[in-house]
Amino acid sequence: MHHSFNYMSLVADAVIIIVLVAFILSAFRDLARIGTGISRAWAVGRIAFIEAWHNRMWAIPIVWLVICLILGFTIVRGYTPGSEVRVYLTIFIRAQEIILLLYLGILACLSLPRERERKTLITTGSKPVTRLELLLGKIIGLGAAALVMLLAMMLCTWIFMKVVDHRIRSDAMAMYKTEKDHYDALARHVPPDFGLLYTAKHGVLQAQNYITGTLRIAGLISYLHNPPIRYMKGGSTEKVYFEFPSIPANVNYQPDFLFRFRLLPLGHPAKIHITAIQRDNPMLTEEATVKLNASGEAAWTPKHPFRFFSYTDPQTGKVFNPGPVVLRVSCPTFHVYLQIGDGTSLSNASCIVTGVNAAMLHQHGIDYILPKPTPIITGFKSNGWQEITGPGKTGRTPPEVASWEFAHLNPLNIPTDKGDKFTVHLICGVSKETNEAIPTWVALVAYSRDDPSNPVKMLQLHINEKRVTDVHLPRRLLDGSPLIINLSSIVHGHWLKIRTNSVRIMQKPSTFIGNLFKTELIVFCEVILLITIGVVSGTALGWPVALLTTLSCYVLGNLFHFVSELAKANGFELLNVVQMHRLQGVWYYQLGSFVSGVMVHVLEILVYLLPNFTRFSPLPYITASRNMPWLFLAQNIFAAIISIIPAIAFGYIVMRRRELS
Amino acid sequence: MVASGLAILTRQLTKIYPGFWKSQQVAALTDLNLAVERSQIFGLLGPNGSGKTTTIKLLLGLINPTAGDALVMGKPAGDQDTRRVIGYLPEESYLYRFLNARQTLDFYARLFNMNRAQRRRAVDYYLDFVGLDPAVRSRRIGTYSKGQARRVALAQALLNNPDLVIMDEPTSGLDPVGMLEIKNMIVRLKEAGKTVLLSSHQLADVEDVCDRLVILYRGRVEIQGTLNELLEVKDTFQLEARGVTPEIQAQLMEIAQRNGLTDVRTGRPRVRLEDIFKNLVDSKRTTERRKG
Numbered sequence: 001m002h003h004s005f006n007y008m009s010l011v012a013d014a015v016i017i018i019v020l021v022a023f024i025l026s027a028f029r030d031l032a033r034i035g036t037g038i039s040r041a042w043a044v045g046r047i048a049f050i051e052a053w054h055n056r057m058w059a060i061p062i063v064w065l066v067i068c069l070i071l072g073f074t075i076v077r078g079y080t081p082g083s084e085v086r087v088y089l090t091i092f093i094r095a096q097e098i099i100l101l102l103y104l105g106i107l108a109c110l111s112l113p114r115e116r117e118r119k120t121l122i123t124t125g126s127k128p129v130t131r132l133e134l135l136l137g138k139i140i141g142l143g144a145a146a147l148v149m150l151l152a153m154m155l156c157t158w159i160f161m162k163v164v165d166h167r168i169r170s171d172a173m174a175m176y177k178t179e180k181d182h183y184d185a186l187a188r189h190v191p192p193d194f195g196l197l198y199t200a201k202h203g204v205l206q207a208q209n210y211i212t213g214t215l216r217i218a219g220l221i222s223y224l225h226n227p228p229i230r231y232m233k234g235g236s237t238e239k240v241y242f243e244f245p246s247i248p249a250n251v252n253y254q255p256d257f258l259f260r261f262r263l264l265p266l267g268h269p270a271k272i273h274i275t276a277i278q279r280d281n282p283m284l285t286e287e288a289t290v291k292l293n294a295s296g297e298a299a300w301t302p303k304h305p306f307r308f309f310s311y312t313d314p315q316t317g318k319v320f321n322p323g324p325v326v327l328r329v330s331c332p333t334f335h336v337y338l339q340i341g342d343g344t345s346l347s348n349a350s351c352i353v354t355g356v357n358a359a360m361l362h363q364h365g366i367d368y369i370l371p372k373p374t375p376i377i378t379g380f381k382s383n384g385w386q387e388i389t390g391p392g393k394t395g396r397t398p399p400e401v402a403s404w405e406f407a408h409l410n411p412l413n414i415p416t417d418k419g420d421k422f423t424v425h426l427i428c429g430v431s432k433e434t435n436e437a438i439p440t441w442v443a444l445v446a447y448s449r450d451d452p453s454n455p456v457k458m459l460q461l462h463i464n465e466k467r468v469t470d471v472h473l474p475r476r477l478l479d480g481s482p483l484i485i486n487l488s489s490i491v492h493g494h495w496l497k498i499r500t501n502s503v504r505i506m507q508k509p510s511t512f513i514g515n516l517f518k519t520e521l522i523v524f525c526e527v528i529l530l531i532t533i534g535v536v537s538g539t540a541l542g543w544p545v546a547l548l549t550t551l552s553c554y555v556l557g558n559l560f561h562f563v564s565e566l567a568k569a570n571g572f573e574l575l576n577v578v579q580m581h582r583l584q585g586v587w588y589y590q591l592g593s594f595v596s597g598v599m600v601h602v603l604e605i606l607v608y609l610l611p612n613f614t615r616f617s618p619l620p621y622i623t624a625s626r627n628m629p630w631l632f633l634a635q636n637i638f639a640a641i642i643s644i645i646p647a648i649a650f651g652y653i654v655m656r657r658r659e660l661s
Numbered sequence: 662m663v664a665s666g667l668a669i670l671t672r673q674l675t676k677i678y679p680g681f682w683k684s685q686q687v688a689a690l691t692d693l694n695l696a697v698e699r700s701q702i703f704g705l706l707g708p709n710g711s712g713k714t715t716t717i718k719l720l721l722g723l724i725n726p727t728a729g730d731a732l733v734m735g736k737p738a739g740d741q742d743t744r745r746v747i748g749y750l751p752e753e754s755y756l757y758r759f760l761n762a763r764q765t766l767d768f769y770a771r772l773f774n775m776n777r778a779q780r781r782r783a784v785d786y787y788l789d790f791v792g793l794d795p796a797v798r799s800r801r802i803g804t805y806s807k808g809q810a811r812r813v814a815l816a817q818a819l820l821n822n823p824d825l826v827i828m829d830e831p832t833s834g835l836d837p838v839g840m841l842e843i844k845n846m847i848v849r850l851k852e853a854g855k856t857v858l859l860s861s862h863q864l865a866d867v868e869d870v871c872d873r874l875v876i877l878y879r880g881r882v883e884i885q886g887t888l889n890e891l892l893e894v895k896d897t898f899q900l901e902a903r904g905v906t907p908e909i910q911a912q913l914m915e916i917a918q919r920n921g922l923t924d925v926r927t928g929r930p931r932v933r934l935e936d937i938f939k940n941l942v943d944s945k946r947t948t949e950r951r952k953g
Contacts, residue, residue, distance in 0.1 A: 043771035126749035
């Protein structure tokens, strides 16, 4: 089954285009005078700002700081220094967001209705100011208020975090000295933790700018000692590839694929999307979406099985094996994890070909075919950790290998040291199943993918759990072709927890204040968007209704993904009430299902029409790495602008014919 | 008369405020035809609900007409260019309570795209012009008396040196001296070549300053014309003189009876209370000023 095209987003886009065209046609004269209009809009904005100030805007940062300090000191107890900073930042920035959205959202909803009530709009409206300038002025004024408050809050956050950072650095240095003294005095066998020295030197606020690569994992998955650990995340872009290299031709059977996954959580309804590809003829594909049963199993028969399993030459009548078949499987269901078997045995395979004629296969009693025993999972986009196993006890079982590919590197953007080496940071978690007392060592192999003449760099490194390990690699590896960095554990029983950015090429570190400022800008984008919605709601509605409308827009804008998911299931199915299936033939069930389906689609159109507030989420960046990528900032600014313009256009169209008194 | 020579021209101007049901609709103005010449003081009279304020709002483009159209200074009413040459004094002083007088005028001056120097000059000039006490100019308008707020409202109406000044109840909230000052100001505006549209319940004010007037009742024009045309009693003659003794008075009565005149009255003319009040306050203020 092919993915259906989303007509609802098309409807929403069409509505937005109509609004924009209507705006351009009706505001043509006002837009032509926008040159002088900007100063009038600023004058109106100045008044909105002064009014906000008189509404005790200055008290907001004080209230915010008090709330943050109380929350911070209450919650932070018991956290490690690194986590402490993350918690503080979460509290400080989340509180800013909530307080500003609330305060300025209310002010925005009140601004025009209150002017109408006080009739000041009559005096202002008698001056040569257009409706567009009034609208823009209100948004500019309240936006300026938001910016001033955000800057004040940013300054407080910065000062506070600097104090915290100073304390953490002092503590780390003291701890390192103690460990070193003990080690020097032979009272301790383990050398002092260099991570502490690193923390003492650099603190916990300096953000690292880095380049991440594409992560792939290959290798055997060991089931011997532990529960299986390889999962594919539902709703993500992760995909698992099952390859069947040896399905014999001229086999007279009806092949089926059987999928068997262990589901987390157990029994959660889930779907998988399958793409079958004839490897040597990629044009031959077939797609399907199938439901897994409660045990995580599903069977699938291709519509044209012989296309994949045998090919008959029309002239000679000879039957050929058309080549290996690859099944690419992803899971579109959110909140579910599929455990992938390694394919080494029937019980450990997540995908097999069943219904095979055993005689033709020359295998007595075996009527199934296993995939190649190294399923590869690609497309890590989440921040979730994945684990790769270490080597087997005897060394015969090789470890899994995580491989990062860094394509399109620009050597000019990557700083090098005096020895002409660039720095790669390695941050892994470690799971020690055995050999707990031994430090974890990893093998790192770096090479240029398409340039065999470029020597391979191989290193063995000692790593600390979730602490940065600096790796210096020669600059020549950046030249010419994509850089590949492979990583594997070399200690038996030590598994590495990795994620996409576990290996990263470092760029120039950026300051905390810069990243904090970028974070505040993203919060500002969200706030100004809500201000726009509030002011636009106030053009036609009284303030209570405008408030309710703005709140609804914000809530729906935050439910963007949820509603999109809801809309995929039509009617009562979205309620996921099993008992209702008994009523499926009944007319009132069908009517109800139809009505609920229509309502969900209306909701979907609304959600597509409204700005998607979920995208304004700077916290994962600033809390995890103290970093705020320029790209993410630019995406947010762009998203805010393309949402604000239609909102203003709509507000203008409503306000244009509206009487000012 | 060509439309361009007129300050205001309305044609069949109609405003009906909509209601949910047809019966709830209110016809605030019906087929108003007005022609106001430039450099004239034009009075708009009528009881409450007669459509005076609606007319003004239509001329300013604050509300949209249901039918008909209006030209103000030769351009459609409500046009942005039109509003550049209009000054409007609303019936109440609708000003931002959190601003002071200077900030208020500065804000409105910004809406006319005046630069900083122009704004400063205009603000100072018009605050002096309307006689706002310098001591209160930096106080918030929310703390002003009604008269002080009215003066600021008047200043904002004159800020752009408008060709047409529309005043809705300009003397409301003012003391008699203030009223007189406003009336003098209106006359001065006319002398400076401005057109003034004056809407008022104070008939004496209108009588004192207006050249022409129209009386509206329930949204329709009832009477229209110059002040003389409307107020002059055609078949009556009035004589005023000083030094008339009772004998001369008796002789005049006798002449009147001899010539068959009817409704003949003699007596002493009265000054107006407003004049007495003004003279008193003026003399007191002069005394106070002398005493320092």
